[in-house]
Amino acid sequence: xxxxxxxxxxxxxxxxxxxxxxxxxxxxxxxxxxxxxxxxxxxxxxxxxxxxxxxxxxxxxxxxxxxxxxxxxxxxxxxxxxxxxxxxxxxxxxxxxxxxxxxxxxxxxxxxxxxxxxxxxxxxxxxxxxxxxxxxxxxxxxxxxxxxxxxxxxxxxxxxxxxxxxxxxxxxxxxxxxxxxxxxxxxxxxxxxxxxxxxxxxxxxxxxxxxxxxxxxxxxxxxxxxxxxxxxxxxxxxxxxx
Amino acid sequence: xxxxxxxxxxxxxxxxxxxxxxxxxxxxxxxxxxxxxxxxxxxxxxxxxxxxxxxxxxxxxxxxxxxxxxxxxxxxxxxxxxxxxxxxxxxxxxxxxxxxxxxxxxxxxxxxxxxxxxxxxxxxxxxxxxxxxxxxxxxxxxxxxxxxxxxxxxxxxxxxxxxxxxxxxxxxxxxxxxxxxxxxxxxxxxxxxxxxxxxxxxxxxxxxxxxxxxxxxxxxxxxxxxxxxxxxxxxxxxxxxxxxxxxxxxxxxxxxxxxxxxxxxxxxxxxxxxxxxxxxxxxxxxxxxxxxxxxxxxxxxxxxx
Numbered sequence: 001x002x003x004x005x006x007x008x009x010x011x012x013x014x015x016x017x018x019x020x021x022x023x024x025x026x027x028x029x030x031x032x033x034x035x036x037x038x039x040x041x042x043x044x045x046x047x048x049x050x051x052x053x054x055x056x057x058x059x060x061x062x063x064x065x066x067x068x069x070x071x072x073x074x075x076x077x078x079x080x081x082x083x084x085x086x087x088x089x090x091x092x093x094x095x096x097x098x099x100x101x102x103x104x105x106x107x108x109x110x111x112x113x114x115x116x117x118x119x120x121x122x123x124x125x126x127x128x129x130x131x132x133x134x135x136x137x138x139x140x141x142x143x144x145x146x147x148x149x150x151x152x153x154x155x156x157x158x159x160x161x162x163x164x165x166x167x168x169x170x171x172x173x174x175x176x177x178x179x180x181x182x183x184x185x186x187x188x189x190x191x192x193x194x195x196x197x198x199x200x201x202x203x204x205x206x207x208x209x210x211x212x213x214x215x216x217x218x219x220x221x222x223x224x225x226x227x228x229x230x231x232x233x234x235x236x237x238x239x240x241x242x
Numbered sequence: 243x244x245x246x247x248x249x250x251x252x253x254x255x256x257x258x259x260x261x262x263x264x265x266x267x268x269x270x271x272x273x274x275x276x277x278x279x280x281x282x283x284x285x286x287x288x289x290x291x292x293x294x295x296x297x298x299x300x301x302x303x304x305x306x307x308x309x310x311x312x313x314x315x316x317x318x319x320x321x322x323x324x325x326x327x328x329x330x331x332x333x334x335x336x337x338x339x340x341x342x343x344x345x346x347x348x349x350x351x352x353x354x355x356x357x358x359x360x361x362x363x364x365x366x367x368x369x370x371x372x373x374x375x376x377x378x379x380x381x382x383x384x385x386x387x388x389x390x391x392x393x394x395x396x397x398x399x400x401x402x403x404x405x406x407x408x409x410x411x412x413x414x415x416x417x418x419x420x421x422x423x424x425x426x427x428x429x430x431x432x433x434x435x436x437x438x439x440x441x442x443x444x445x446x447x448x449x450x451x452x453x454x455x456x457x458x459x460x461x462x463x464x465x466x467x468x469x470x471x472x473x474x475x476x477x478x479x480x481x482x483x484x485x486x487x488x489x490x491x492x493x494x495x496x497x498x499x500x501x502x503x504x505x506x507x508x509x510x511x512x513x514x515x516x517x518x519x520x521x522x523x524x525x526x527x528x529x530x531x532x533x534x535x536x537x538x539x540x541x542x543x544x545x546x547x
Contacts, residue, residue, distance in 0.1 A: 002324070115389055123294040127286060133379070136386050209375030215382035 004090060004098035005105075011075045016106055019065030023110045026061030027117035030054050034124035042128040048195040050129050054121070058131060062110055062138045069146060070158035072099055077157055082237035092233040096154065100226045103146055111139045140218040145169070147218070147225035155232040157239070247409060253314050254405040260306035261397055262426060265299055269429035282434025300390035303397020303426075310401065322400040322473040330470045337466050337475035341483040342381075344519045348488035349495070351515040356507065357500060365500040376494060377486075384481040391480035392473070395463070398423055400473040403464050412531055416464055420457025427452050441510040451510065455517055458524025459483070465527040488516050 009016065033050070042050050076085065076095075085095035114135040122130045148168050153161025179185070191197035202211065272280050272295065276288050283289060311318060327334055357365050367373055402422065406415035428449050431437065437448040466475040489512075493501060504512055 111386075112389055115386055119294055119297050123290055127290045132386055133383065136383065139385070140382075208379065209371040212375040212378035212382065215385065216378070 001090060001094055001098060001101070004088075004094055005101055008072070008098055008102040012072050012102065015065075015068040015071045018068060019106055019110060020113070022064045023061040023113050026057040027113055030057055030117055030121060031124070034121050034129075037125065042125055047125070047128045048193060048199070050125070051131065051199070052195050054129065054131055055134050058114055058135055059138055061114070062107075062142055065106070065110065066142055066145065069103065069149065070153060070162045072102060073150075073153045073161070074158040079237065082233075086234070086237070092237075093230045096230045096233050097226060100150070100222070100229070103150075104143075104222070107139055107142055107146075111135065114138075137214065140215045143222045144218040147221040151225055151229045151232055154229045155236040157236070249314075250405050250408045253310055253316060254402065254409070256313060257306050257310040257397070257401055257405070258422065260309050261303045264302050265426065265429045268295060268299070269433050273433055279432070279434040279439050281430060281436075282439045297390050299430075301393030303395075303401075304393045305397075307397045307401040320404065322396070322404075322467065322471060324472055325474060326470050326472045330472075333466045333470050333475050334478070337479040338384075338482055340462065340523060341479050342486060344516075344523055345483070345486055345488045345491050347519050348516040349491050351519065352488065352492065352504075352512065353500070355515060356512070357503060360500060360503070365497060366495050367497055369495075373495065380486055380490065380494065381482070384478070384485045387481040387485040388477055391484060392477040395467075395473050395477040395480055398460075399463050399467040399476045403460075403467065413528065416461050416528060416531065417457055419464065420460035421453045423460055424449070424453030424456035427456070437510050437513065447510060451513065451517065455513075455520060458517070458521045461524040461531065462527040465531050468531065 033053070076082070086092050088094065090098075115132070118131050118135055145165060145168070149161050149165035152164040156164075187201065188194045188197045201207070269280070272291065276283065276285070276291075278285070278288070280288050280292050280295075283292070310316065311321075353360070353362065353365050369377075398419065403415065403419050406419050409415070410418065427435070428445075431448045431452050432445040436452065437444075439445070441447065463476040463479060466479065467473055492504065496504070
């Protein structure tokens with residue numbers, strides 16, 4: 001397994017570096033904002049705006065690298081590469097699992113950079129801004145999206161896999177939009193500080209329970225996705241071009 | 243002492259020097275700067291500073307591991323960084339369930355011992371959907387706490403313990419490792435971490451208790467690390483232990499009345515039930531570790547015969 005992992009790191013070096021640069025840049029912007037704040041705590045309204053902007057940056061830092069996931073699979077898409085992978089002692093299982101481990105490690109490194117930034121931000125803003133839970137949710141969200149897209153990439157190739165991921169994200173966004181249009185969100189719209197009202201809503205009542213299930217669901221989905229992908233790999237390999 | 247053991251001892255000393263020095267300098271400097279025991283302070287700025295020092299400080303042992311391997315040209319063989327979960331999943335599951343179990347049990351024992359006739363429903367909030375959600379969220383939060391926990395574990399269990407076990411028998415290594423780990427916490431304990439500063443016998447009783455706590459926890463952590471030959475189960479256990487320890491559970495689930503009663507007591511007496519239960523886990527782990535060695539020796543003798 002370590003050999004296959006090493007191979008993945010060698011082949012996907014550029015996409016990994018790209019992911020890290022994006023995350024480091026986003027985190028650097030966050031730290032710069034806090035630095036120019038002069039080490040003073042944010043006022044309540046300022047803190048809410050900072051939370052909103054920082055969440056966008058953390059999301060961007062984690063989301064842009066996800067665009068490169070297809071590259072991890074494209075490099076090995078071909079009958080020769082697949083035959084070689086299946087002839088190795090670890091077989092198709094090891095080959096597919098190594099890709100999952102690679103993506104997991106990449107996400108963990110991104111999470112770690114976010115965590116360090118958040119700890120520093122917390123100190124620099126006098127404890128008024130902490131995004132740790134949000135960073136964890138972004139990590140889980142990426143795991144969940146990966147667990148949906150990878151089996152399709154393995155079965156139908158990276159191009160179609162990307163399209164399916166796009167469709168899944170589109171559906172989720174559409175559901176969010178529908179909720180925004182027709183949902184019971186008067187408490188956000190009527191509020192003087194909509195961001196604060198939204199934050200309060202997320203932390204209150206039964207929604208905390210359903211939100212708390214999200215990390216567990218994403219981990220289970222990632223594991224199941226890996227099992228499914230191992231099963232699909234042989235069929236997918238038959239459809240790859242030479 | 244043969245040359246191999248001498249080399250191991252030298253590496254261990256370098257590791258310990260790199261691991262110990264930062265805390266023994268930073269904490270007194272911060273104490274002098276803020277003018278009070280920093281971990282017992284109620285000043286918000288000091289509290290923030292201590293939380294940041296705590297997070298980065300926990301990564302020092304990993305840093306020491308890295309530095310020692312590079313300086314002594316040891317390389318990264320047997321670095322305990324592999325997952326090795328095949329056939330060892332039980333240990334991974336235990337690494338989350340055992341700390342959860344002893345924390346919950348400690349809270350219950352604390353209620354039975356210290357709540358003086360307060361009924362369960364008076365002492366604890368009802369476990370509705372929201373509280374369950376908060377509990378699950380806190381557990382999931384261990385993913386983040388994993389980083390600092392890994393920072394400690396890769397140093398103590400991933401470097402110090404294997405070296406100690408090379409130098410001395412397993413039982414002695416577990417005790418020595420626990421005491422060293424406890425003494426590493428000494429500057430924090432003196433500055434009020436875990437027990438505060440207002441207890442009889444301060445700070446020596448606190449340092450002693452920390453050494454006892456670290457020794458019993460070390461037995462369990464060493465057991466799961468040695469069984470899996472991986473440092474991750476120990477890091478998971480440490481993360482859950484820190485993130486959902488009995489103190490966090492009590493402050494999350496205890497009613498205001500119960501928490502007021504706890505605040506009236508000294509930090510040392512509230513932690514005693516926790517140490518007792520942790521002690522039972524430690525003794526069981528200790529026995530399993532030693533028995534494992536006996537089994538291996540018996541198998542070796544049988545093979546030789």
